[in-house]
Amino acid sequence: MKNLYVIFTIIIGLSEITASDDWSYLGDNGPEHWPDLCISGKKQSPINIATEDTVKIDLGKLKFIRYDFAFQGKITNNGHSIQVQLCCVPIHLGGANLPSTYILEQIHFHWPAEHTIDNNRDALELHFVHYNEQYSNASMASQHENGIAVVATLFEMNSEDNLEIMSILKATELVSNAVGKTTALMETKIIPYLLLPKDHTTYYYYDGSLTTPGCQETVMWYILTEKLSISEQQLNIFKSVGTNNGTLSFNHRPTQIVGERAIYHHLDGYSAATIHLSNLVNVCFSLLLSKLLYFK
Numbered sequence: 001m002k003n004l005y006v007i008f009t010i011i012i013g014l015s016e017i018t019a020s021d022d023w024s025y026l027g028d029n030g031p032e033h034w035p036d037l038c039i040s041g042k043k044q045s046p047i048n049i050a051t052e053d054t055v056k057i058d059l060g061k062l063k064f065i066r067y068d069f070a071f072q073g074k075i076t077n078n079g080h081s082i083q084v085q086l087c088c089v090p091i092h093l094g095g096a097n098l099p100s101t102y103i104l105e106q107i108h109f110h111w112p113a114e115h116t117i118d119n120n121r122d123a124l125e126l127h128f129v130h131y132n133e134q135y136s137n138a139s140m141a142s143q144h145e146n147g148i149a150v151v152a153t154l155f156e157m158n159s160e161d162n163l164e165i166m167s168i169l170k171a172t173e174l175v176s177n178a179v180g181k182t183t184a185l186m187e188t189k190i191i192p193y194l195l196l197p198k199d200h201t202t203y204y205y206y207d208g209s210l211t212t213p214g215c216q217e218t219v220m221w222y223i224l225t226e227k228l229s230i231s232e233q234q235l236n237i238f239k240s241v242g243t244n245n246g247t248l249s250f251n252h253r254p255t256q257i258v259g260e261r262a263i264y265h266h267l268d269g270y271s272a273a274t275i276h277l278s279n280l281v282n283v284c285f286s287l288l289l290s291k292l293l294y295f296k
């Protein structure tokens with residue numbers, strides 16, 4: 001088992017903290033003090049999803065392209081999260097209400113979860129961050145409407161270990177105390193599909209923002225309704241990740257105001273509207289028929 005998850009390369013660089021990185025989840029640089037749109041925005045993320053208030057609709061299936069391939073991963077402790085980049089074939093997201101094809105940029109974790117469902121907060125949330133292929137890179141895309149599409153997988157607590165995230169956790173332990181450019185390449189390949197729940201056709205959708213500064217309001221959010229699981233022991237590996245200012249015991253931003261936004265609940269093949277319409281047609285037809293009969 002141990003051999004299976006051997007990390008064969010660790011590149012340790014000098015930790016490099018830039019001015020734009022000067023934010024945290026607690027204290028003087030915490031969320032209440034994040035700049036610009038983070039404070040003034042009207043379409044911020046994360047949010048609480050009140051399931052009763054969601055609009056049931058068929059937005060179309062998400063298409064996960066090459067998510068079933070095995071990729072070599074590079075892991076980074078950036079001081080705010082554990083981030084994984086996959087090499088070397090592009091991975092795409094399409095379908096649903098996406099206006100274009102989106103390219104997977106990176107995946108990262110939040111502990112505990114950022115989005116809450118009926119005010120229930122899960123243990124962990126995984127973000128698959130994609131950018132619209134019409135832009136040259138993710139930072140350019142994040143400046144434009146619908147530039148970014150994030151698929152989120154929620155993990156709930158379970159007594160059993162989740163075997164699919166074992167290799168990521170092993171690599172996390174190796175970068176835990178080395179913030180900045182520290183990366184490790186994982187010998188075990190990652191199959192992104194295994195980090196999605198079995199049912200990836202049911203999701204909540206809404207328009208929101210990045211959940212870290214600058215909080216750009218250019219994100220199409222897809223929160224998968226089915227959850228994966230993680231054990232407490234596994235979660236503790238994330239909770240002991242180091243930063244330049246102590247341990248990153250949590251890295252979720254507080255939920256933001258929903259405001260005027262609609263939150264959709266995509267259900268594959270949902271057809272309430274169709275039934276309604278055909279009823280209407282029936283009624284009209286009956287009226288017409290009765291008129292014709294009357295005048296005869």
Ligand SMILES: *[C@@H]1O[C@H](CO)[C@@H](O)[C@H](O)[C@H]1NC(C)=O
Nearest residue numbers: 023024026027028029245246
């Ligand atoms: C370091 O963390 C403490 C709380 O743990 C916080 O009060 C302080 O503002 C932080 N310092 C910086 C520079 O973020």
Ligand SMILES: *[C@@H]1O[C@H](CO)[C@@H](O)[C@H](O)[C@H]1NC(C)=O
Nearest residue numbers: 135136137138139140141142
């Ligand atoms: C993104 O693309 C723009 C324009 O092509 C370029 O100026 C910028 O340096 C790129 N940023 C990154 C992080 O690669």
Ligand SMILES: [Zn+2]
Nearest residue numbers: 108110127211
């Ligand atoms: Zn995130």
